[in-house]
Amino acid sequence: MRTYAYRIIVSGIVQGVGFRPFIYRIAHKANVKGYVKNMGGSEVEIRIEGNNDGIGEFMRLLFLELPPEAKIENINMEETELNLFSDFKILPSGNEIKEPSIIPPDFSICDECLKEVLNPKDRRYKYPFNSCAYCGPRFSMMYKLPYDRENTSMIDFPLCDECRFEYYDPSNERRFDTQGISCPRCGPRLYLESIEGERIEGDPLTVTVKLIEEGYIIAIKGIGGFHIAADPFNDDVVLKLRERKNRPQKPFAVMALDLPTVEKYAYVSNLERELLKSPQKPIVLLKKKEPYELSKYLSPDLDREGFFLFYTAFHYLLLDYMKNHVLIMTSGNKHGYPMCIDEKCAREKLKGVIDYILYHNRNIVNRVDDSVIRVSANRVMFIRRSRGYAPMWIKLKRKVQNL
Structure with missing residues (x-):
């Protein structure tokens, strides 16, 4: 079965809303290979390789399971040369500006984060600064684009071991590769x-x-x-x-x-x-x-x-x-x-x-x-x-x- 390769540039509210971890998850669901990364103008670049069924499933999930605060304004998809990627990864951010895109605004705390704050058994119980991929400050703490932790005021709060484990855990939908997370051990006071x-x-x-x-x-x-x-x-x-x-x-x-x-x-x-x-x-x-x-x-x-x-x-x-x-x-x-x-x-x-x-x-x-x-x-x-x-x-x- 023939393998196809595409480069996709997505602009809108696609940084700071759990978009890259979302792309990582649906790529694995669709069994396509490649990468996703932030670009320099708050847009996102995606490279995917797979057969017709895999590419079709990836595009279906892209629109069907979009994170709640993400918003796609424009999507540019073009066929490109094969690189024969062996898996799908989240790559470090780049500096190229391909399309203008929206800087993510600040969002109120989500229901799931509030539940953690109110749960005496949760390690974030009564933690005033709880947030995840779908909520919390964005624009108010950004020094520059792209939206990465080192470009925000969260750079002053290195992740503790538990938060670092969540950050690198692909199965953790709300905190995998999420830049603003913290807890009472490592966050603001x-x-x-x-x-x-x-x-x-x-x-x-x-x-x-x-x-x-x-x-x-x-x-x-x-x-x-x-x-x-x-x-x-x-x-x-x-x-x-x-x-x-x-x-x-x-x-x-x-x-x-x-x-x-x-x-x-x-x-x-x-x-x-x-x-x-x-x-x-x-x-x-x-x-x-x-x-x-x-x-x-x-x-x-x-x-x-x-x-x-x-x-x-x-x-x-x-x-x-x-x-x-x-x-x-x-x-x-x-x-x-x-x-x-x-x-x-x-x-x-x-x-x-x-x-x-x-x-x-x-x-x-x-x-x-x-x-x-x-x-x-x-x-x-x-x-x-x-x-x-x-x-x-x-x-x-x-x-x-x-x-």
Whole structure:
């Protein structure tokens, strides 16, 4: 039976979403030989050799079993010369740029990673930075392309033996060749300090919750920058935050543990529910329920409140410890300044605004604020297009003249 050889260039969201391990798995299922590797422009190169049946099965599986967050925008397939590969491998990344492609955005924690965080028998139990091939930070921690660990801020966290075993295990669908993985032994850590830099003893998360419930205002380092967290029920605290932040009217967003919690305070349509639960986890402007139980100073004289759900294990654990499972989580910036992405900025620019800083030791490379969406007449309207949606490109139906 004749053997065919093809070179395939795939562009879209195909780096940072478990695409190479996926190609490795389906190549073995289809019994084709060759390799897959990242290229220099965030696209992926695939070489396959096999008979007609094998090639056909490979292409069928490519579209049928695509990873959940992967998105193929373009695929270029051309027949090429035979190399008589003996097996199928994942090769080191190259520098060639063949097709423009999308840099992967940041995704919220997936259900499987959250289950591990909540399982007392799992080694990642209560680990705030759990992620896998299908979830976690991407763009916010990338120094350059292609998407490899050494090109991200995860370079500062060498894999421990257990994580290394998962990384090289082809049968581990969620962690094989997955660049952002870590665990409590080898990953980032949390620290809680006063604004003056005094380290606070005890579990950073539970102590932070205690401080918030006592009326303190905390800067919290997330995926793409700092939030300012405070008690959304306490009028005095909300007014104090407004005064300190020089923000007399602009509303504050509220982060919640789950949908039932959001639905205590706002009406949620089916489309709004889908947006809140999506991997992008945007802030969604929702119609308030009356009487409104949260502070009237959160969004004064407005009939809508910006709600969003947790998008990291870190946020989930923090909200789970809160008595009412909601927090003010507004951008960590002083009026007129961009959102802080490191502790030095938080201490200098937020001095006089916050009382404590809860931070981790993974560098934020690219500032990524929360996306904001409103649904009107069953149409999705972007107020701010950022985390989860950027830097994905937008395709236009017409050509744009070069300037």
